[in-house]
Amino acid sequence: MTPRISDAPAGRRDELAANLAEVRERIAAACAAAGRDPGDVTLVAVTKTFPASDVRLLAGLGLRQVAENRDQEAAPKAAECADLGLTWHFVGQLQTNKVKSVAxxxxxxxxxxxxxxxRALSKAAANEGRTLRCLVQVSLDDKEGRGGAAPADVPALADQIAAADGLELGGVMAVAPLGEEPRPAFERLARLANEVREAHPAATIVSAGMSGDLEAAIACGATHVRVGTALLGGRSAIVR
Structure with a gap:
């Protein structure tokens, strides 16, 4: 049975509403400091480990963009919430054997x-009769296991996405290096984003910034921030 708002624990809507208001205030303050319009920054709710009932509550509060990082969790959750008309973002490392499902x-x-x-995404999108918007994930450090293309490889990868059937180049994405001041890394990402836009003017998305560093990302031009903990709380929930 698809979870409905009434399935959520008492008070959960109020908790999420308060968290959402606080995050929106942070975004507005960061935009004011950067001389930007808050309307130019899209909030993407990262709902990994949280139940579909939370997705429904967030949708009821006006959020339309939802992100997940594991297909095993994302696929059934997206199916349960298919009636909401949300845009689902896949933000985790993606293996080619999961591409058909994600597409x-x-x-x-x-x-x-x-x-x-x-190549795998292009084939899967064509088979599904869909167009997938794709971002080039950029590695901003040398840590293995976190995913991301080396900065030198980003322009060619962007070209490949733009030329692929069933795919649309949206822009770039990155995660700030662990244990480092995020702003210098986001400044590097901004320079790469500009380079990509010079060749592909429609690739305007810069996805950067999470709960702990969204202000630095917005200061460096992020158009999308991916927020989980600040919206939903600690990652101790059990998906149901």
Whole structure:
């Protein structure tokens, strides 16, 4: 049975509403400091480990963009919430054997970091009769296991996405390096984003910034921020 708002624990809507208001205030303050319009920054709710009932509550509060990082969790959750008309973002490392599933529900794949994945996504999108918006995930550090294309490889990968059937180049995405001041990394991402836009003017998305560093990302031009903990709380929930 698809979870409805009434299935949520008492008070959960109020909790999420308060968290959402606080996050929106942070975004507005960061935009004011940067001389930007808050309307130019899209909030994407990262709902991993939280139940579909929370997605419904957030949708009822006006959020339309939802992100997940594991297909095993995202696919059934997207199916349960299919009636809400949300845009689902896939933000985790994506293996090619999961591409067919992801292409069936995701509107945006933010974690494209290699040519083989571009080819697989293009084939899957064509088979589904859909167009997937893809972002090039950029590695801003040398840590293995976090995903992302080397900065030098980003322009060619962007070209490949733009030329692929069934795919639309949306822009770039990155995660700030762990344990470092995020702003210098986001400044590097901004320069790469400008380079990509010079070749592909419609690729305007810069997805950067999470609960702890969204202000720095907005100061450096982020158009999308991916927020989980500040919206939903700690990651101790059990998906149901």
């Amino acid at each position: 069936s529900y995701a509107g945006v794949v933010q974690s494209v970091d290699r040519s083989r994945l571009v």
